[in-house]
Amino acid sequence: MNNTKLRVAVVGAGPAGLYATGELLKNGGYNVKVDLYERLPTPWGLVRAGVAPDHHDKKLITDRLFDFFIENPDVCFFGNIEVGRDVSHEELSDWYDAVIYAVGASSDTHLNVPGEELSGCWAAREFVAWYNGHPDFSGLEFDLSTERAVIVGNGNVALDVARILTMPVAELEKTDIADHALAALRDSKVNEVVLLGRRGHLQGAFHNPELEELEHLQDVDVIVEAEGLLSDSDAELADADWDTVRKVETLRRLAVRPITGASKRIVLRFLASPVALQGNGKLEQLVVVRNALERDDTGALRARPTQKQSTVDTGLVLRAIGYRGCPFPGLPFDDRRGVIENHLGRVGSENDAVPGVYVTGWIKRGPKGVIGSNKKCARDTVRCLLEDSAAGKLRAASLDANAVANILMERKPDLIQYQGWKKIDQQERLAGQSAGRPRVKLTHLDAMTECALN
Amino acid sequence: MAYVIAAPCVADYSCVEVCPVDCISPGPDDGQFEDAEQMFIDPDRCIDCGLCYEACPVLAIFSEDKLPEKWQPYAQINRQYFAQQQTGRTRR
Ligand SMILES: Cc1cc2nc3c(=O)[nH]c(=O)nc-3n(C[C@H](O)[C@H](O)[C@H](O)COP(=O)(O)OP(=O)(O)OC[C@H]3O[C@@H](n4cnc5c(N)ncnc54)[C@H](O)[C@@H]3O)c2cc1C
Ligand SMILES: NC(=O)c1ccc[n+]([C@@H]2O[C@H](COP(=O)([O-])OP(=O)(O)OC[C@H]3O[C@@H](n4cnc5c(N)ncnc54)[C@H](OP(=O)(O)O)[C@@H]3O)[C@@H](O)[C@H]2O)c1
Ligand code: SF4
Ligand code: SF4
Numbered sequence: 001m002n003n004t005k006l007r008v009a010v011v012g013a014g015p016a017g018l019y020a021t022g023e024l025l026k027n028g029g030y031n032v033k034v035d036l037y038e039r040l041p042t043p044w045g046l047v048r049a050g051v052a053p054d055h056h057d058k059k060l061i062t063d064r065l066f067d068f069f070i071e072n073p074d075v076c077f078f079g080n081i082e083v084g085r086d087v088s089h090e091e092l093s094d095w096y097d098a099v100i101y102a103v104g105a106s107s108d109t110h111l112n113v114p115g116e117e118l119s120g121c122w123a124a125r126e127f128v129a130w131y132n133g134h135p136d137f138s139g140l141e142f143d144l145s146t147e148r149a150v151i152v153g154n155g156n157v158a159l160d161v162a163r164i165l166t167m168p169v170a171e172l173e174k175t176d177i178a179d180h181a182l183a184a185l186r187d188s189k190v191n192e193v194v195l196l197g198r199r200g201h202l203q204g205a206f207h208n209p210e211l212e213e214l215e216h217l218q219d220v221d222v223i224v225e226a227e228g229l230l231s232d233s234d235a236e237l238a239d240a241d242w243d244t245v246r247k248v249e250t251l252r253r254l255a256v257r258p259i260t261g262a263s264k265r266i267v268l269r270f271l272a273s274p275v276a277l278q279g280n281g282k283l284e285q286l287v288v289v290r291n292a293l294e295r296d297d298t299g300a301l302r303a304r305p306t307q308k309q310s311t312v313d314t315g316l317v318l319r320a321i322g323y324r325g326c327p328f329p330g331l332p333f334d335d336r337r338g339v340i341e342n343h344l345g346r347v348g349s350e351n352d353a354v355p356g357v358y359v360t361g362w363i364k365r366g367p368k369g370v371i372g373s374n375k376k377c378a379r380d381t382v383r384c385l386l387e388d389s390a391a392g393k394l395r396a397a398s399l400d401a402n403a404v405a406n407i408l409m410e411r412k413p414d415l416i417q418y419q420g421w422k423k424i425d426q427q428e429r430l431a432g433q434s435a436g437r438p439r440v441k442l443t444h445l446d447a448m449t450e451c452a453l454n
Numbered sequence: 455m456a457y458v459i460a461a462p463c464v465a466d467y468s469c470v471e472v473c474p475v476d477c478i479s480p481g482p483d484d485g486q487f488e489d490a491e492q493m494f495i496d497p498d499r500c501i502d503c504g505l506c507y508e509a510c511p512v513l514a515i516f517s518e519d520k521l522p523e524k525w526q527p528y529a530q531i532n533r534q535y536f537a538q539q540q541t542g543r544t545r546r
Contacts, residue, residue: 055462057462057512057513057514058462058464058512060511060512060513061464061466061511061512064511064512064513065466065468065511207491208491209461209491209492212461212527213461216524242534242535242538243491246531369488370464370465370491371464371465371466372463372464372465372466372467373465373488375466375467375482376467376482376487379482
């Protein structure tokens with residue numbers, strides 16, 4: 001074996017990029033060097049900017065695992081640098097033996113109903129990034145003067161948002177939620193959050209732990225509007241899998257719980273889809289159609305609209321119907337799935353792969369799965385890469401690590417490396433300590449770069 | 455007594471990789487992994503060695519007698535996961 005290391009660029013420092021880095025370190029036989037590119041000054045992707053502030057336990061993964069990967073001497077973190085803007089795909093594929101894209105899903109799915117452009121209608125993705133202090137979203141202003149908010153969709157993102165809108169502010173004050181969001185939520189008039197699931201209560205997209213969490217919210221009543229919920233026959237449930245039965249049991253417990261007149265309420269509505277948003281200059285009403293279930297050609301249950309419509313007064317609609325990947329300049333894109341076209345993580349099609357270019361995470365599989373799903377995903381991609389390397393299919397890197405670092409520093413004087421990120425991290429934790437919070441996030445690029453580079 | 459996986463689990467199977475008696479499911483190559491909400495420990499096979507507890511990056515694993523109040527139901531949930539698998543009523 002020669003002593004030149006396999007040099008890999010990993011683009012995106014979210015879970016997928018970090019697990020890919022970890023897999024390369026573990027399986028590359030001490031013979032791999034990774035440069036990890038991240039467009040933000042901070043690593044961790046959606047663990048920092050997506051995972052709900054009240055789910056602090058899950059964020060422990062950054063300290064207890066991911067940090068070991070980026071502080072490894074064979075890994076170089078390059079933050080505040082966007083691939084596709086500050087450096088091109090062509091440059092990376094020239095400079096490295098291989099490139100892995102782990103850029104996540106930076107857009108979202110639209111409702112495609114009239115009135116969606118009215119002010120007051122947002123993607124949950126925007127709201128989430130805002131309350132988590134993502135610098136691209138910190139300047140957004142959400143009008144929380146409406147008494148009722150409607151969330152379209154009932155996946156885990158929808159439940160996260162519902163919790164944040166209804167949790168006592170005193171609870172949020174103990175978390176790392178962005179200060180601007182805390183201030184806005186203090187003045188919020190929202191006292192009811194309605195979640196619209198387009199299919200029935202047996203098809204809820206939420207996970208069990210997230211649904212069960214609703215039973216433990218303080219000062220929040222939960223109302224389950226699901227026809228037949230309490231009379232579901234055993235025959236219907238006999239057909240359902242274990243996860244679903246557990247969900248139905250939780251929904252039943254919630255449904256029979258007495259209403260306490262709490263300050264806030266969450267309403268879980270099923271078989272309901274938005275058909276139009278209305279209002280004079282801004283959103284005032286949502287028109288909702290009642291759905292029935294039918295089986296499509298593949299046998300899957302889907303929602304079919306009936307004639308029955310109703311209106312809901314609301315000034316805030318958040319669509320939580322899925323994130324979506326964006327095309328990446330220079331790489332083939334599968335527009336139907338919203339992913340970079342790939343076969344088992346090799347970019348391109350099965351018979352026509354682009355040599356040395358790989359994908360992992362949400363930009364490979366689509367916007368689904370929990371943090372750990374990306375570990376297996378990254379493992380599989382890295383296996384392909386190491387196989388290709390062993391088979392001599394990679395084109396050798398044109399530059400060594402130092403040459404690349406020099407180009408980047410010259411091109412991007414505000415490049416943020418590991419030490420710079422650590423300064424941000426320390427400042428945030430220190431600010432948190434005095435406030436009894438895990439951290440107080442820096443939420444503006446200027447503040448972040450100043451902290452990192454001074 | 456056995457160890458129990460509770461709500462914070464992010465399904466990264468670090469515990470599966472270290473368990474000496476292979477009593478944590480699903481693993482990454484099981485059919486059920488893709489849709490798994492979390493991993494579970496089979497209380498009848500767990501030998502209480504605590505290796506998984508050390509390995510978990512989000513501290514989702516507890517010895518049954520130390521399960522926090524809010525996660526008490528998870529002892530039963532972990533057990534049920536294996537019981538339902540034996541009766542063949544798995545996810546479709
Ligand atoms: C709101 C929300 C809450 C969630 N909560 C949980 C939870 O509680 N538990 C759980 O297990 N899972 C949760 N998930 C799922 C989990 O976050 C995802 O599975 C995971 O983050 C996907 O990883 P990824 O690395 O593919 O994408 P991301 O996490 O999105 O990471 C992509 C990274 O790439 C960077 N990037 C993008 N473009 C470029 C570029 N051109 N150049 C350089 N860098 C770039 C981005 O800035 C980002 O840091 C949640 C998801 C969402 C949306
Ligand atoms: N705490 C956590 O562990 C956590 C938190 C957040 C996110 N995540 C993970 O991140 C992933 C993404 O979560 P997500 O909530 O964005 O997605 P999701 O779980 O796929 O849920 C999407 C929801 O939108 C609905 N929907 C889709 N298109 C629609 C349309 N056109 N009109 C109306 N409704 C529509 C879906 O209904 P149908 O079911 O009918 O399609 C579903 O209810 C998931 O894998 C999730 O588990 C995990
Ligand atoms: S305590 Fe030991 S035997 Fe039990 S699940 Fe954990 S690793 Fe396996
Ligand atoms: S190590 Fe922890 S987070 Fe990972 S699968 Fe096991 S219990 Fe879940």
